Amino acid sequence: MCRTAGSVAKRMCWCVVVEMNGAVIKAADYPSLKAASEDLGISKNILYKVTAGKVKYAQKDRAFFPKISIRRIKSTDTDL
Secondary structure (H helix, E strand, C coil), rough: CCCCCCCCCCCCEEEEEEEEEEEEEEEECCCHHHHHHHCCCCHHHHHHHHHHCCCCCCCEEEECEEEEEEEEECCCCCCC
């Protein structure tokens, strides 16, 4: 069975940390990468490529390129 139109994920699955010049600008958990991209104000395609390791420029330590770290939050048996 697939999702119905307009359904929203509620469980937090992604931890996104944005650093600039060694300082953490934003660190938050999100239910989807799309929600993270909307909150950060960047394209969701950039986050998808950073997750897959295909984009190198988003991970450089420069003044005008923030370092974006994305990791998947592992679910436990107690999560409902």
